[in-house]
Amino acid sequence: MLVFKFGGASVKDVEGVINLKSIVQLYENQTILVVVSAMGKMTNALEEVVKLFYKKEEYAQKLKEIEDYHQTLINGLFEDKTEITASLKKHIQRIQDYLESVDGQRYDEIYDQVISNGELISTLIISTYLNQEGVSNRWLDTRKYLKTDATFREAKVNWEATQSSIDLLEQNVNLFITQGFIGGASDNKTTTLGREGSDYTASIFAHCLKAESVTIWKDVPGVLSADPRLFSEYQKFDQLSYTEAVEMTYYGATVIHPKTIKPLQNSNIPLYVKPFLHPEEAGTVINSGEFLQKNISAIIVKKNQLLISISTKDFSFISELNISHIYEIFAKLNLKCNVSQNSALSFTVCLDYDDMKFEELIKLLETSFKVRYNENVTLYTIRHYDSNVLQKILEGKIVILEQLSRSTAQIVVK
Numbered sequence: 184m185l186v187f188k189f190g191g192a193s194v195k196d197v198e199g200v201i202n203l204k205s206i207v208q209l210y211e212n213q214t215i216l217v218v219v220s221a222m223g224k225m226t227n228a229l230e231e232v233v234k235l236f237y238k239k240e241e242y243a244q245k246l247k248e249i250e251d252y253h254q255t256l257i258n259g260l261f262e263d264k265t266e267i268t269a270s271l272k273k274h275i276q277r278i279q280d281y282l283e284s285v286d287g288q289r290y291d292e293i294y295d296q297v298i299s300n301g302e303l304i305s306t307l308i309i310s311t312y313l314n315q316e317g318v319s320n321r322w323l324d325t326r327k328y329l330k331t332d333a334t335f336r337e338a339k340v341n342w343e344a345t346q347s348s349i350d351l352l353e354q355n356v357n358l359f360i361t362q363g364f365i366g367g368a369s370d371n372k373t374t375t376l377g378r379e380g381s382d383y384t385a386s387i388f389a390h391c392l393k394a395e396s397v398t399i400w401k402d403v404p405g406v407l408s409a410d411p412r413l414f415s416e417y418q419k420f421d422q423l424s425y426t427e428a429v430e431m432t433y434y435g436a437t438v439i440h441p442k443t444i445k446p447l448q449n450s451n452i453p454l455y456v457k458p459f460l461h462p463e464e465a466g467t468v469i470n471s472g473e474f475l476q477k478n479i480s481a482i483i484v485k486k487n488q489l490l491i492s493i494s495t496k497d498f499s500f501i502s503e504l505n506i507s508h509i510y511e512i513f514a515k516l517n518l519k520c521n522v523s524q525n526s527a528l529s530f531t532v533c534l535d536y537d538d539m540k541f542e543e544l545i546k547l548l549e550t551s552f553k554v555r556y557n558e559n560v561t562l563y564t565i566r567h568y569d570s571n572v573l574q575k576i577l578e579g580k581i582v583i584l585e586q587l588s589r590s591t592a593q594i595v596v597k
């Protein structure tokens with residue numbers, strides 16, 4: 184069994200979906216489970232719908248844009264569009280009916296019920312299209328297989344239930360098409376695994392199916408030493424160890440979701456990151472081998488960060504007790520701390536900015552502490568750094584926090 188993952192960028196248009204078909208056809212003698220994300224930027228668009236709904240603003244126009252985007256793809260892919268168009272309309276109608284029926288109190292839960300439609304629609308279109316083209320496949324509702332708890336927007340996998348459900352997968356099917364990113368809680372509610380979580384879905388299925396390998400098909404030649412959208416100079420890694428890949432993704436390299444590696448490492452399954460436009464190329468392999476390209480510095484950039492300095496109200500030391508209380512607040516709001524530093528009187532932390540949680544975070548912290556913050560700062564993480572790389576990156580920037588370990592430099596700049 185092979186597991187493939189196609190992200191939104193790979194199926195953003197008609198050509199992308201046709202290309203997915205030709206990649207799958209290259210492996211026609213194998214059994215494949217294909218995990219697909221929402222098309223293009225549809226998750227962001229659905230996120231907009233939820234935000235508008237929450238702010239009690241008009242969301243119908245945004246929903247119409249989502250419908251039109253999918254309809255354009257359908258028009259380019261199908262000879263007979265009647266049935267698939269009706270299915271699309273049903274999904275859009277379901278979102279509308281759902282939002283009209285909820286009270287707006289439970290943001291994370293509402294978010295997951297709406298956002299998950301991106302993956303449901305994309306797999307429906309792709310599976311139906313492949314069947315039309317004679318590439319026979321079975322559409323799977325991943326929510327029946329990938330079982331999670333009810334932590335909406337960051338669901339935890341129930342491994343036992345997931346394994347037993349996946350064990351029941353039909354044996355005589357050569358091609359499965361299923362959704363990334365989403366899961367099912369025990370009460371039949373839909374959950375999501377965290378943004379960009381489709382890679383993780385692929386690795387969960389691979390682990391439970393004891394797959395031969397996972398391949399993530401990307402719009403880049405493999406894992407690169409820097410995001411090509413931000414840097415003109417970069418190199419491709421031919422191979423990364425599981426450890427190096429975990430470190431890079433943990434610090435924010437968006438090319439792979441950070442949770443992807445563990446299930447693969449645990450079952451020693453190799454992960455290939457390959458270019459979908461050149462499937463014959465080797466890409467990058469992530470495996471148990473030793474990482475030998477430490478001479479290449481990997482640069483990871485996280486924009487839109489919030490840097491908060493927290494101190495006590497009565498000039499007392501920042502104690503372990505204070506820090507644990509601060510972390511409790513982060514955990515309660517499900518916020519990830521990217522770097523932290525403490526001195527006698529203050530604790531400074533850099534977090535991903537979340538506009539829906541910002542006010543509550545500051546309010547909760549201010550009940551016990553004095554709080555100062557900088558919005559919209561950038562965090563650079565450089566693995567295997569040297570002074571030349573640091574100098575090049577920091578030129579002309581104002582450094583507000585710097586932390587260097589033997590292998591990693593983390594720098595927050597304005």
Ligand SMILES: Nc1ncnc2c1ncn2[C@@H]1O[C@H](COP(=O)(O)OP(=O)(O)O)[C@@H](O)[C@H]1O
Nearest residue numbers: 190191192403406407409410411412436437438
């Ligand atoms: N270290 C890296 N190596 C390769 N690509 C990277 C890296 N860091 C960031 N990226 C960016 O990730 C993009 C692919 O991610 P994304 O657009 O989310 O794809 P998908 O929709 O397939 O998940 C690339 O186009 C590239 O700009």
Ligand SMILES: N[C@@H](CC(=O)OP(=O)(O)O)C(=O)O
Nearest residue numbers: 190191220226378379380381
């Ligand atoms: N569609 C989801 C899940 C995902 O993994 O997407 P992508 O593979 O396009 O990064 C998201 O955008 O968060």
